[in-house]
Amino acid sequence: MIKVVKFGGSSLANAEQFKKVGTIICSDEARRYVVPSAPGKRNSKDTKVTDMLYQCYDMAMAEEDFTKTLGEIEKRYMEIIKGLDLTMSLDKEFEQIAADFKAKKGSDYAASRGEYLNGLIMAEYLGYEFIDAKDVIFFDNNGVFDADKTDAVLAQKLKGIQKAVIPGFYGALENGEIKTFSRGGSDITGSIIAKAVKADIYENWTDVSGFLVSDPKIIKNPEVISTITYKELRELSYMGATVLHEDAIFPVRKEGIPINIRNTNSPEDPGTMIVKNTCLKPEYTITGIAGKKGFVAINIEKDMMNSEIGFGRKVLRVFEDNGISFEHMPSGIDTLTVFVHQDEFVEKEQSVLAGIDHVANPDSVDLESDLALIAVVGRGMRQTRGTAGRIFSALAHANVNVKMIDQGSSELNIIIGVSNKDFEAAIKAVYDIFVLSKL
Amino acid sequence: MIKVVKFGGSSLANAEQFKKVGTIICSDEARRYVVPSAPGKRNSKDTKVTDMLYQCYDMAMAEEDFTKTLGEIEKRYMEIIKGLDLTMSLDKEFEQIAADFKAKKGSDYAASRGEYLNGLIMAEYLGYEFIDAKDVIFFDNNGVFDADKTDAVLAQKLKGIQKAVIPGFYGALENGEIKTFSRGGSDITGSIIAKAVKADIYENWTDVSGFLVSDPKIIKNPEVISTITYKELRELSYMGATVLHEDAIFPVRKEGIPINIRNTNSPEDPGTMIVKNTCLKPEYTITGIAGKKGFVAINIEKDMMNSEIGFGRKVLRVFEDNGISFEHMPSGIDTLTVFVHQDEFVEKEQSVLAGIDHVANPDSVDLESDLALIAVVGRGMRQTRGTAGRIFSALAHANVNVKMIDQGSSELNIIIGVSNKDFEAAIKAVYDIFVLSKL
Numbered sequence: 001m002i003k004v005v006k007f008g009g010s011s012l013a014n015a016e017q018f019k020k021v022g023t024i025i026c027s028d029e030a031r032r033y034v035v036p037s038a039p040g041k042r043n044s045k046d047t048k049v050t051d052m053l054y055q056c057y058d059m060a061m062a063e064e065d066f067t068k069t070l071g072e073i074e075k076r077y078m079e080i081i082k083g084l085d086l087t088m089s090l091d092k093e094f095e096q097i098a099a100d101f102k103a104k105k106g107s108d109y110a111a112s113r114g115e116y117l118n119g120l121i122m123a124e125y126l127g128y129e130f131i132d133a134k135d136v137i138f139f140d141n142n143g144v145f146d147a148d149k150t151d152a153v154l155a156q157k158l159k160g161i162q163k164a165v166i167p168g169f170y171g172a173l174e175n176g177e178i179k180t181f182s183r184g185g186s187d188i189t190g191s192i193i194a195k196a197v198k199a200d201i202y203e204n205w206t207d208v209s210g211f212l213v214s215d216p217k218i219i220k221n222p223e224v225i226s227t228i229t230y231k232e233l234r235e236l237s238y239m240g241a242t243v244l245h246e247d248a249i250f251p252v253r254k255e256g257i258p259i260n261i262r263n264t265n266s267p268e269d270p271g272t273m274i275v276k277n278t279c280l281k282p283e284y285t286i287t288g289i290a291g292k293k294g295f296v297a298i299n300i301e302k303d304m305m306n307s308e309i310g311f312g313r314k315v316l317r318v319f320e321d322n323g324i325s326f327e328h329m330p331s332g333i334d335t336l337t338v339f340v341h342q343d344e345f346v347e348k349e350q351s352v353l354a355g356i357d358h359v360a361n362p363d364s365v366d367l368e369s370d371l372a373l374i375a376v377v378g379r380g381m382r383q384t385r386g387t388a389g390r391i392f393s394a395l396a397h398a399n400v401n402v403k404m405i406d407q408g409s410s411e412l413n414i415i416i417g418v419s420n421k422d423f424e425a426a427i428k429a430v431y432d433i434f435v436l437s438k439l
Numbered sequence: 440m441i442k443v444v445k446f447g448g449s450s451l452a453n454a455e456q457f458k459k460v461g462t463i464i465c466s467d468e469a470r471r472y473v474v475p476s477a478p479g480k481r482n483s484k485d486t487k488v489t490d491m492l493y494q495c496y497d498m499a500m501a502e503e504d505f506t507k508t509l510g511e512i513e514k515r516y517m518e519i520i521k522g523l524d525l526t527m528s529l530d531k532e533f534e535q536i537a538a539d540f541k542a543k544k545g546s547d548y549a550a551s552r553g554e555y556l557n558g559l560i561m562a563e564y565l566g567y568e569f570i571d572a573k574d575v576i577f578f579d580n581n582g583v584f585d586a587d588k589t590d591a592v593l594a595q596k597l598k599g600i601q602k603a604v605i606p607g608f609y610g611a612l613e614n615g616e617i618k619t620f621s622r623g624g625s626d627i628t629g630s631i632i633a634k635a636v637k638a639d640i641y642e643n644w645t646d647v648s649g650f651l652v653s654d655p656k657i658i659k660n661p662e663v664i665s666t667i668t669y670k671e672l673r674e675l676s677y678m679g680a681t682v683l684h685e686d687a688i689f690p691v692r693k694e695g696i697p698i699n700i701r702n703t704n705s706p707e708d709p710g711t712m713i714v715k716n717t718c719l720k721p722e723y724t725i726t727g728i729a730g731k732k733g734f735v736a737i738n739i740e741k742d743m744m745n746s747e748i749g750f751g752r753k754v755l756r757v758f759e760d761n762g763i764s765f766e767h768m769p770s771g772i773d774t775l776t777v778f779v780h781q782d783e784f785v786e787k788e789q790s791v792l793a794g795i796d797h798v799a800n801p802d803s804v805d806l807e808s809d810l811a812l813i814a815v816v817g818r819g820m821r822q823t824r825g826t827a828g829r830i831f832s833a834l835a836h837a838n839v840n841v842k843m844i845d846q847g848s849s850e851l852n853i854i855i856g857v858s859n860k861d862f863e864a865a866i867k868a869v870y871d872i873f874v875l876s877k878l
Contacts, residue, residue, distance in 0.1 A: 238772040250742060297848040309764045313755035320749045329768055330847035333677040337847035368848055386835025389828055396825025405846035408769035408776035409736040409807055
């Protein structure tokens, strides 16, 4: 059995956390490939090492003296090394980093040093081989991740290595320059490695005991989802639920490798299993609820719209030409509503409205702003009749006015539009009816 | 006060019906402009005069002897004339029609004679002036109704005429040739005249006491809608509810002239008022329910679809290129479902699927056929919280599986997709909860 284990920044913020991680790894022989993040916050007022690195590099770019800031970063690593009773030195590494910063080697390079250094310490601490991500993770010259090349090189390289530490978050362009994924990208590195070694499971260790049914900022102590499918996760992640980087599921999804979200601070918790398919019935009818505020509805009316072939396409073209992606497009017979992100829309508003007038010659166009979209997601909804009825009864009971409903034939989710001001009440109402009342 | 009154074919099928119509017109001085249809069926096995005319003209086109068939048509008119104790003769008219049929003057001309002759009788019976529609209703050379020219000529002509009969259904092209509206087009003629004379009301007399809340073939003795807005009517008409020709509302809608659907056989019934706006609260939360069977859902999945600007537009383009209009397009984050008419889709199926593969490169495309769409329409839904909850609870209770939900921000209607086999049960469930249980 092969397990790839990725640890987030809070799991590696200091020596104490490192020790927990060491215990977790050593307790299971299968945990052969380790992907560390950079040290995260030690407390709520702390700064992540990655942010310190960006800040330090900005000073280098401005040709200011960054010695002190870099020294603080070095101090954080030395504290970890000392706390772990290791004898290694990072002097040479920090000399190199200082030289590279002066040479303006790029902010991606700067940011990547957090994982790189943490990887060196982790390898030393575990006695695992260190593999620099720049030698196994590749991007093409447009900065797009090169999955085929990476997979071939990684698979070949790791075939001969029983146990290794590979820092997350970064790789290299064709010319060898360092390139990072977007923030949180260590999740992606772990997934890529799990795919390359055909792991049995990809364990993603963080500071929560799994993926939560809803946002803890809205619901007090929400339940943990025990099993979720990739598709459900995609829907929830897109709507703002975050544990895992949203691109992290694609590499393992193709191979059907499950992801297990685990809590470094509570390793006895089973966490959340993210799987391709499952016959496991979800505990509740719904798997999760997530949502986002800040949408605008553009409501277009035109007599005989429905008999005008191409009307919807022409309207969408206007949004596309303005670089705005649409979220949902519910339609009646003479009406069409387009939901878009408010922040994308506002600055293009007049251009979009003029474009709609021009191509579609509508009778009227109304705007409604400050709307929120909520996704109620669950593979169990397909089997359970009346889910929609319960959702909308609960919302009515909570005095929430439903502005939009969108359910496609996948029956995996129902999207509900409400006013921003009703957002929290709506999520609470849905959570209560399905999770607390177990309806 | 000016009322334009249009009478349908069943209201003018024989002398007895003509007498009812005469009484209705004479009972109100304001009923100054009368638009008759052609005589309809006298009983369920009878043939409409318009159908007899088409049949007769087909014989003329095939150069067969049509004398007998035309004689039967003449007999129907003579029965009416005799039954009304009129002394007029239609010999000259039928001679002309026979000559024109032989000269192959066109099937539009042939069909129009039903209204033309009925108009002559009606004018004689009422003592109203007869105005041939060919002199006041105009089409351009592409056969498109010329609203501006018609309105100007009609308004001028009728200014000097206190009371007139204008046959429905037809007008003339620029070259004087007769051109008809689509079947049921007398409704449109009435609306055009109401607009031209700035009528206070357009009365549309038929054989039912108004627009019904739902289809009497599904719901036994459905309630009559007392007041409905143009918009609500459009939604219900499109979904299959028929009383009025769907194009008939546009001329009066622009002027804000209400339409009153009345029953010739029960003139004491108030019928249905079709209005632009109303502060009248509807009797029930919903105004009406209508639906159609025979839709297909094309369900498209693709990872990261949502971040691909133009995805929806490209997919719609494929349908457009194949001449298929889409009905609804609900979307999730990685899924998009397009609902189309099954009969339009089947013959283009492979071309559409190939087109989607080509432009959108989806991960998967699934088809689900034999679906029905149901529109629950009502201006009252906006004021009443929980409508959606009640609808979906009722459907769950009736064991109906909801395949699709679409509600835009107009909040005027909710569109629900179900299997064809659940269609009647779904409509009954919604009718019961809102109309019978008055929830």
